[in-house]
Every structure is written in structure tokens, then in C-alpha cells.
Amino acid sequence: xxxxxxxxxxxxxxxxxxxxxxxxxxxxxxxxxxxxxxxxxxxxxxxxxxxxxxxxxxxxxxxxxxxxxxxxxxxxxxxxxxxxxxxxxxxxxxxxxxxxxxxxxxxxxxxxxxxxxxxxxxxxxx
Numbered sequence: 001x002x003x004x005x006x007x008x009x010x011x012x013x014x015x016x017x018x019x020x021x022x023x024x025x026x027x028x029x030x031x032x033x034x035x036x037x038x039x040x041x042x043x044x045x046x047x048x049x050x051x052x053x054x055x056x057x058x059x060x061x062x063x064x065x066x067x068x069x070x071x072x073x074x075x076x077x078x079x080x081x082x083x084x085x086x087x088x089x090x091x092x093x094x095x096x097x098x099x100x101x102x103x104x105x106x107x108x109x110x111x112x113x114x115x116x117x118x119x120x121x122x123x124x125x126x
Contacts, residue, residue, distance in 0.1 A: 027087075027088070027091045028091075030091060030094075030095045031090070031091045031094045031095060033098065034094070034097075034098030034101065034102075035063065038059075038060065038063070039060070042056055042060075049106075070090075074086055074090060
């Protein structure tokens with residue numbers, strides 16, 4: 001008996017394949033919802049927060065820059081750590097960051113945002 005077969009015999013799978021696919025789809029929706037709702041809601045944020053297109057672009061760029069930097073590290077990590085743990089941890093952190101953004105983001109000048117940027121100079125605080 002090969003190594004994989006013995007591992008399967010020793011640790012039987014408790015989740016059916018259809019449940020696993022359903023769980024992965026739910027996790028992906030939770031992880032990606034913030035990335036896809038931000039662009040749809042961006043015109044409203046620009047108006048409500050009185051930010052420029054450049055400032056809105058910076059917010060969007062920082063999200064994708066963090067993704068770009070983290071992916072090579074996390075893919076390499078799956079060679080040493082259980083890939084499910086890496087995936088679920090990543091999804092959990094992504095969902096937490098999306099919820100944190102939704103709960104605490106008030107626009108430039110609030111909670112640590114640079115209020116004195118050239119683009120926001122001379123505007124009323126939000």
C-alpha cells in the first residue's frame with residue numbers, strides 16, 4: 001500500500017466531495033466579495049468621502065499590491081504547511097480585513113488617514 005493510500009485509510013474523509021466543493025465556493029465568495037464590491041461602490045465613496053480619483057486609485061492599488069506580495073509567499077508556504085490551513089487562514093484574514101474596512105473606514109482624515117495630502121488640502125473634514 002502506498003503512502004497516500006495508507007494516509008487515506010488512517011484518516012478517513014468526513015466531508016463528502018460535494019460538501020467540500022460547496023465549502024470552498026462559500027469561502028471564495030467570502031474572500032472575494034470585498035474585492036468585487038469595492039469597484040462597484042467606488043463612485044459613492046468618492047462622493048461621500050470627497051476623495052479624488054487618484055486617492056481612490058491608491059486605495060484600490062494597495063489592496064492588489066498586498067495580494068501580489070502575499071501570493072508567492074503563501075504558495076511557497078504550502079510546501080511546508082498543510083495547504084488547507086494556509087488557505088483557510090488566508091480566507092479568514094481576508095474576510096476579517098474586509099469586515100474591518102466596512103466597519104472602520106471613514107475616508108481621508110479619519111482614523112490615521114493622511115488628511116494633509118495635496119489632493120485633500122482645502123477640503124472640509126469628512
